[in-house]
Amino acid sequence: MTLLFDIAPYAEPVAADVAGREIYKRFQDEPDTLVIAVVDAANRPIGLIDRNNFLVRMAAQYGYALWSGRPVSFWMQTDPVIADGEMTVAEFCGRVLEERPSELLQGFIVTCGGRYAGVGTALALLQATATATATYAGEMSRMAEEAQGALAAKERFLAVMSHEIRTPLNGVLGVAEIVRRKSHQADLAPFIDTILDSGRTLLRLLNDALDLSRAQASGLELQEEPLAAATLLDDVIGLWSAHAELKGVRFHAAYEGPKDLWLLADRDRLRQVLNNLVGNALKFTAIGAVEVRLRAVVEGDCARLTGEVSDTGPGVPAELREAIFSPFHQAEAGVRLGGAGLGLAVCRQIVERMNGTIRVLEAPGGGACFVFEAPLYHVPAPAAAEAPGSPVEAAGGALHVLIVDDNATNRLVAATLCEMFGCTSEMVGDGADAVAAAATGRFDLVLMDIKMPGMDGVEATRRIRSGGGAWSQAPIIALTANADPADAAFYRASGMNGVVEKPLKPERLLAAMSAVLQMDPAEPVECAA
The missing domain is CATH 3.30.565.10 (Histidine kinase-like ATPase, C-terminal domain)
Structure with missing residues (x-):
């Protein structure tokens, strides 16, 4: 069985009084270092510094002159996930995914006899579960039960961490993109670019991991056009x-x-x-x-x-x-x-x-x-199509948009983009409230999240479509990180008119809004049961 010692290599920790400028220099010199452990004089772990949190806070709140001299105790996470290196990866995943799943995004510390021994990341756990799956699958005849356990751990880990990573990452990238477009301060541009570059790197790593898993399960599809x-x-x-x-x-x-x-x-x-x-x-x-x-x-x-x-x-x-x-x-x-x-x-x-x-x-x-x-x-080259106008032009006036998302940051991003497009909006946080709001008939368009607690976006869409009346035929666009061709086809079969992938990009959302508003409103939307 794979132990935490096997996946969490020893990386030089720092003391709590080390200045922020030293951490910044280390992250610049070591572009693939994601986390740094903080230890006391007896080499016991007391904190953890996450690369992206450090750089985002630096860019968003403080100038270099202010934070560079502060000790790392000012920046570090004071309650990191800590585990003994003798614990197996399977045991660790089972415990942490139940108790503190989102904190895995900031890494974890491995100890030996209470002393610092190494630092690990969510990516290292993903590698370990995938490798265990492949190893066990090759020995299925004598290790069938363990193989099934490893496969289940890998699939559960992918599902949980995909959602846990994408939700805050979508917010970071969405807000950073809005700030980049609205900011007129040239001195902030490098910091905003750092946030966007770091976030996109994390997103590419996540997409690679998920794509590899789909491909190995023959689920990676091509959407040709x-x-x-x-x-x-x-x-x-x-x-x-x-x-x-x-x-x-x-x-x-x-x-x-x-x-x-x-x-x-x-x-x-x-x-x-x-x-x-x-x-x-x-x-x-x-x-x-x-x-x-x-x-x-x-x-x-x-x-x-x-x-x-x-x-x-x-x-x-x-x-x-x-x-x-x-x-x-x-x-x-x-x-x-x-x-x-x-x-x-x-x-x-x-x-x-x-x-x-x-x-x-x-x-x-x-x-x-x-x-x-x-x-x-x-x-053949497709026939030239007339460029779509903005949603305002397509609707003949200012659109009123209903934004449905259980995450406050995602609602803020969508509302800000709607404002940039010249639209007004209202926001709700779950599917049941979305159905009730849509029934008022006040909205020209609905932007619907898919994964929400309680009533999800698919069920909310089905209930809106079955409501009767003109309001039930308002265009609905799915906003989701799961936008594969099969997923998109399912959303459309459920009554949605379009799909936009998270993190939201202004030009893609604008194009989707324009497209669905140009559909013939006289044709009711079909909804699969």
Whole structure:
């Protein structure tokens, strides 16, 4: 059985009187360090410093001149999760998931005889439960009961931690995006960008873990739609150019192929592959350059899409070039720099679902060159559609929106975005109140959370649709972190008109609101029983 000692390595702790500037420098020098333990003179743990809480508080409340001289006792979490290293991972997960699930997001401390021995993270627990599942599955004949226990622990851990992580993270990213758009103070921009970058990194790690779990269970699906091949790198360039510039690494991305080529593919999954590969390349490249090349060659009814991401980092040893595409396998440099070891495994799963291949070669400059290929159908360019107006224009006047969410931060984000769009809004915190509010007929549109205690968003939608009268046909948009094609189809079958994924992005919410308001109100919405 895996012990906590096995997944919580010893990392240098700090004393309570260490100044904040030292913690800031350590987080800057160690970009993959997520938590730091605080100990007393006898090496007993007395607190924990979480990277994101530290940076968010610094950016939101204090200037460097004020907080840099304060001791870490001012910042640290004074009641961290602490466990003896001899405890098994299964026992630990069972206890903490019942008692203090959300606190796992800030890490935990492992002790030996009451003294500090190491520090662990929720990600390390996820790795351990996944590895245990794979190990037990291979020995099912003699360890069937333990295998089922490990599988159940992994699935429960994924389900609980997905919700626990996404809920506060959606709020952080949503509020930070609003602050970025509203702030006119240039000196705050780097701090806001730090919040957004850190949050997006956590979200990518979470998505990688969940995508890998779905893929292993044959649940990772592709949502194909026409897309312009020449635009696939726009998101990559926008996301990574500034990061490369700050790191002092040259970054170049180019598309080679017909400018008017349209492909039938899953845009988000292709971007996920490209972003994972580019993020890896920049992580391992301290000096030199990262280059991205995307080529499209028409071959009959198909087009062969080839992506290459090369760097001038340490490269990948020949004997590890196959293993690194397996979950939690990393080269020596990857272990040293940290990370989950999930990104490349997810890339392989996505590319293989596209009937493609992915491999790593030695780059001409001595680094690594990751190459993926996928055959995709090319399709005619879609007919040009008239750009949708704002929700205000679509409705012929100011919209009144009902916002339904059990999380106060999420309600604040949605209400602020509605205000930015020129809409008025009211907010409720559960499904039952949403049904009652909708029945008043005051609302032109409903933004509905899915997972809520008591009556969830799906049941609330069904009750609204069955109410009769014009108010029961008001457009309803699902706001959810679970927006896979199967989930979206289920929400629509339940009576919803559209789906927007959390964390909310202003342009996506605006587009969805505009789209559902342009539907024919004379056609009643069908609702599955």
